[in-house]
Amino acid sequence: MKPLKLLFLLICTVFFFYSCDKDKDNNPEPDNPFDKEGLLINYADAIILPNYNSFKLSLDSLVLSFDVFKTSASLSDFQLVKQKLHVAYLKYQTISLTEFGPAESEIVRMNFNVFPTDTAQIIANIASGTYDLSAASNLDAKGFPALDYLFYGKNSSENSMSNLLSSSTTRKQYVTDILNEMTTKTNAVITTWNTTYRSQFISSLNTDIGSSIGYLVNQLNFELDYLKNAKVGIPLGKKTLNIPLPEKCEAYFGTQSLPYAVATLNIIEDIYLGRSKAGIDGKGFDDYLNHLGASYGSGTLDAAIKNQFSIAKTKLAAISNPISVEVISNPNTVDAAYVELVKLLVLLKTDMPSNLGVIITYQDGDGD
Amino acid sequence: MATNRSFHFLSKPTNIAPLVFFRIAFGLLMFISILRFMLKGWVYSMYVMPKFHFPYYGFEWVQALPESFMYAFFGAMLIACLGITFGFLYRVSAISFFILFTYVELIDKTNYLNHYYFVSLISFLLIFTPANKSFSLDNLLFKRNETTIIPQFYILLIKVQLFLVYLFAGIAKINTDWLFNAQPLKMWLPAFSYYPIIGSYMEHDWVAYLFSWVGCLYDILIGFFLFNKRTVHIAYVFVVIFHAATALFFNIGMFPYIMIVATVIYFKEDFHGKIVSLLKKIVHYSNNNLREGSINYSNGLVYFFVLYFSVQCLLPFRYTLYSGNLFWTEQGYRFSWRVMLMEKAGTAFFYVKDSKSQKESEVDNKQYLTYMQEKMMSTQPDMMVDYAKFLKKEYEQMGYTNVTVRAQVFVTLNGLGTREFIDSSVDLSRESNSVFKNKNWIKQYE
Numbered sequence: 001m002k003p004l005k006l007l008f009l010l011i012c013t014v015f016f017f018y019s020c021d022k023d024k025d026n027n028p029e030p031d032n033p034f035d036k037e038g039l040l041i042n043y044a045d046a047i048i049l050p051n052y053n054s055f056k057l058s059l060d061s062l063v064l065s066f067d068v069f070k071t072s073a074s075l076s077d078f079q080l081v082k083q084k085l086h087v088a089y090l091k092y093q094t095i096s097l098t099e100f101g102p103a104e105s106e107i108v109r110m111n112f113n114v115f116p117t118d119t120a121q122i123i124a125n126i127a128s129g130t131y132d133l134s135a136a137s138n139l140d141a142k143g144f145p146a147l148d149y150l151f152y153g154k155n156s157s158e159n160s161m162s163n164l165l166s167s168s169t170t171r172k173q174y175v176t177d178i179l180n181e182m183t184t185k186t187n188a189v190i191t192t193w194n195t196t197y198r199s200q201f202i203s204s205l206n207t208d209i210g211s212s213i214g215y216l217v218n219q220l221n222f223e224l225d226y227l228k229n230a231k232v233g234i235p236l237g238k239k240t241l242n243i244p245l246p247e248k249c250e251a252y253f254g255t256q257s258l259p260y261a262v263a264t265l266n267i268i269e270d271i272y273l274g275r276s277k278a279g280i281d282g283k284g285f286d287d288y289l290n291h292l293g294a295s296y297g298s299g300t301l302d303a304a305i306k307n308q309f310s311i312a313k314t315k316l317a318a319i320s321n322p323i324s325v326e327v328i329s330n331p332n333t334v335d336a337a338y339v340e341l342v343k344l345l346v347l348l349k350t351d352m353p354s355n356l357g358v359i360i361t362y363q364d365g366d367g368d
Numbered sequence: 369m370a371t372n373r374s375f376h377f378l379s380k381p382t383n384i385a386p387l388v389f390f391r392i393a394f395g396l397l398m399f400i401s402i403l404r405f406m407l408k409g410w411v412y413s414m415y416v417m418p419k420f421h422f423p424y425y426g427f428e429w430v431q432a433l434p435e436s437f438m439y440a441f442f443g444a445m446l447i448a449c450l451g452i453t454f455g456f457l458y459r460v461s462a463i464s465f466f467i468l469f470t471y472v473e474l475i476d477k478t479n480y481l482n483h484y485y486f487v488s489l490i491s492f493l494l495i496f497t498p499a500n501k502s503f504s505l506d507n508l509l510f511k512r513n514e515t516t517i518i519p520q521f522y523i524l525l526i527k528v529q530l531f532l533v534y535l536f537a538g539i540a541k542i543n544t545d546w547l548f549n550a551q552p553l554k555m556w557l558p559a560f561s562y563y564p565i566i567g568s569y570m571e572h573d574w575v576a577y578l579f580s581w582v583g584c585l586y587d588i589l590i591g592f593f594l595f596n597k598r599t600v601h602i603a604y605v606f607v608v609i610f611h612a613a614t615a616l617f618f619n620i621g622m623f624p625y626i627m628i629v630a631t632v633i634y635f636k637e638d639f640h641g642k643i644v645s646l647l648k649k650i651v652h653y654s655n656n657n658l659r660e661g662s663i664n665y666s667n668g669l670v671y672f673f674v675l676y677f678s679v680q681c682l683l684p685f686r687y688t689l690y691s692g693n694l695f696w697t698e699q700g701y702r703f704s705w706r707v708m709l710m711e712k713a714g715t716a717f718f719y720v721k722d723s724k725s726q727k728e729s730e731v732d733n734k735q736y737l738t739y740m741q742e743k744m745m746s747t748q749p750d751m752m753v754d755y756a757k758f759l760k761k762e763y764e765q766m767g768y769t770n771v772t773v774r775a776q777v778f779v780t781l782n783g784l785g786t787r788e789f790i791d792s793s794v795d796l797s798r799e800s801n802s803v804f805k806n807k808n809w810i811k812q813y814e
Contacts, residue, residue: 033561033571205562208619233730241727292558292571296785304785346715346778350786354713357559363410363740364621366481366707 046276073166117145152253246324258321385640395453455504538587696813714746756796
């Protein structure tokens with residue numbers, strides 16, 4: 001029994017050491033574990049579901065306005081359709097990062113917002129009148145970017161776009177088909193959330209692959225990466241020796257790239273803070289990090305992240321709309337925002353998961 | 369002569385049963401491991417999908433082969449595992465398994481695990497042992513004599529190997545972060561607060577300290593207690609508890625089970641004797657040609673293994689030849705049984721400069737690397753050099769001229785907050801990846 005005694009002695013030594021070792025952490029010991037269920041309930045009920053419902057209303061409203069225009073063919077109705085498209089596209093930004101569970105099965109991101117859209121493919125589809133929107137080859141010929149093109153066109157007047165649309169049955173049908181697909185998918189996602197997925201989502205309390213927290217952290221970063229690269233960096237020429245590519249911007253034809261980028265950054269911040277659609281700050285990753293006592297430099301990690309959000313938002317808002325014009329006439333302003341988005345990405349992609357113990361891989365770790 | 373005395377000690381006659389038991393258990397466990405690996409789709413995601421692999425220094429000639437070959441190799445490994453288990457064409461099976469397994473391991477540094485290194489070493493040792501001299505198909509098929517007694521040298525090989533794994537894993541844990549900051553466990557354990565009963569303790573710092581210290585002491589001491597016949601049973605209870613606990617908390621696959629089974633080799637010989645006899649009964653194995661006395665081994669083999677274990681004892685200390693903090697630079701980090709020692713994560717931005725236009729493009733890592741490759745590369749300097757060299761080729765093919773590649777990398781180690789990891793002005797594509805050179809472009813770790 002000698003080894004047992006020895007081990008016991010050693011454990012006692014540990015406690016002795018520990019009691020002597022003044023804890024350097026400036027955070028008090030938590031009395032109870034962080035309420036992860038509360039965190040997830042807040043995400044589901046205050047952010048995700050309200051945003052889905054709000055998006056659905058805007059999409060339905062767009063569909064209605066297009067139905068009106070199809071019969072009236074009036075310019076004022078066409079203007080209304082474009083307004084409704086803008087509202088729906090803006091609200092879409094708030095659900096884009098919920099790409100897990102039902103949205104992942106429906107592959108919402110790839111079906112709703114692949115840009116730049118393939119204008120030649122759209123024209124070919126309409127001309128032939130036979131197309132399968134669900135085919136992989138049409139991913140970049142549908143969704144919001146395709147509507148953006150069909151309502152605004154390349155350097156075309158509002159009048160000519162309106163006439164082009166009202167005078168062509170196949171063109172109207174194409175828009176209707178795109179809207180139908182989006183409506184079907186949106187309804188499917190919301191129904192699944194309301195019936196089965198919400199309870200599954202809030203009861204997944206671990207942090208590995210396939211857990212709700214794992215999904216949220218991953219998608220938050222995916223969306224931020226998407227903002228940094230697709231919405232800002234690529235148009236700015238970050239991947240092409242600084243040769244700007246304005247046509248790679250989101251909503252290139254309707255020239256609403258900046259508000260959509262701002263909306264994207266806002267929803268990322270909402271998720272981080274646990275800030276509800278109504279603007280009320282609930283349980284979020286910020287509270288979780290503070291609860292765990294995550295530090296950064298001499299302060300808290302949360303303070304560093306909040307500060308970086310604020311800088312990035314300011315720099316992004318300093319860009320004039322649209323980004324497609326700014327990358328040519330004001331590249332330094334766009335670049336300044338890009339630099340801050342990169343810093344934010346490092347904090348959210350590296351520091352945050354590291355402190356939360358989120359495992360983002362299926363492979364075995366190094367064991368012992 | 370001293371050597372004679374020790375050689376005499378090595379030739380002490382011992383029952384072959386522990387070795388037979390080990391052969392069967394290891395073969396079966398490897399069969400399960402390889403099968404699991406295939407079923408999880410890892411052959412594809414690690415060896416087929418990647419456009420590019422991170423080679424080991426000196427093993428750049430080890431290349432992945434086309435998909436069908438990779439699957440064939442894994443299939444051959446399964447057969448070799450069964451060959452080891454049943455003692456069928458044993459030596460060929462052991463050699464094949466060792467070569468195939470090690471080959472696959474050497475393809476890409478991304479997938480390095482101490483556990484795989486361990487499997488390579490054990491399968492290497494098994495090649496030299498007479499583990500098929502009893503209760504084997506080889507004996508039946510080739511009408512060989514049944515050996516019952518072997519020199520303990522062969523069993524010691526495996527015992528010493530296991531002992532070193534534990535000892536060095538323990539020594540590696542003797543560092544300030546592990547012992548006095550309870551890092552990285554302090555960061556890892558709170559994630560398990562959802563566990564019933566114990567979950568509520570997971571956020572308490574004292575639990576992280578307790579786990580750290582117990583883990584360190586366990587690793588250092590367990591080998592000694594296993595080696596001692598009087599304490600082996602109680603030590604084994606600790607082995608099971610310890611590895612079961614790590615299996616519960618960490619995503620480490622087969623490793624805990626392999627250790628739980630492998631350490632049975634330390635039990636008294638009659639224990640294995642009983643098991644092997646029982647197995648013989650079950651399968652109606654009988655071989656009436658008994659071999660008289662023990663088998664021989666050459667002194668050359670002893671010298672070789674003295675050298676082999678000496679190298680293993682030295683490797684973990686090679687980091688002292690490099691400058692900088694070991695965990696930060698990871699120079700001399702692998703092949704040293706350093707497991708679970710740090711929570712390290714990074715983000716790396718690579719920039720390729722075209723000398724003609726003097727302009728830079730930022731690289732989209734996802735275009736060239738799998739998620740796992742990017743994750744591993746983002747904290748390991750030697751992989752950054754490999755990647756930079758690859759990018760240089762890739763971009764020059766795209767029409768860029770005389771390319772330079774630099775990277776801005778941000779790394780966090782044990783929760784200290786991300787900071788710049790390397791000198792972002794250095795052209796990584798021209799840096800050497802030699803293990804004999806210090807990477808002086810890694811920033812100082814404060």
